[in-house]
Amino acid sequence: MARVEELDLTKLTALCGDFSVHVLSKLEGLKSGERLVVKVRKDDKDLLEAAVSAVRDAGIAKPVGEGEEGEIFYVILEKQR
Numbered sequence: 457m458a459r460v461e462e463l464d465l466t467k468l469t470a471l472c473g474d475f476s477v478h479v480l481s482k483l484e485g486l487k488s489g490e491r492l493v494v495k496v497r498k499d500d501k502d503l504l505e506a507a508v509s510a511v512r513d514a515g516i517a518k519p520v521g522e523g524e525e526g527e528i529f530y531v532i533l534e535k536q537r
Contacts, residue, residue, distance in 0.1 A: 460491045465500070466528060475500070475507040479533070483517055486535040491520070495530045504531060 463482045465475055475496070482492055496504045508531050511517045521532035 458490045459486070460493060461486060463492060463494045465494065465496045465504070475503050476510045479507045479511060480516070483511065483533065483535055488535055488537055490535050492517070492533045492535070493530055494533065495528050498524065498527055498529045501529045504529065508533065 461482060463478060465478060468475075468478070475494075479492070479494055482494075486492060494504060494507075508519050511533065512519060515536055517533040517535050519531055520534045523530055
């Protein structure tokens with residue numbers, strides 16, 4: 457089974473309103489086919505979705521799942537290259 461990493465942004469305040477830098481940084485350490493679970497507060501769901509769109513559109517990773525756990529929203533990304 458491919459490695460799965462986690463990026464917990466629930467305690468982070470995105471001063472610039474962009475989680476892309478954090479997501480991209482963590483994805484750089486993964487190999488193709490490995491997965492990253494990114495967690496944010498539900499209030500920051502739109503910010504995470506924007507970051508996911510950016511990495512998807514760049515061909516770096518694709519979303520393969522998402523969900524909610526209490527006050528947490530998460531997305532599972534699979535590294536593409």
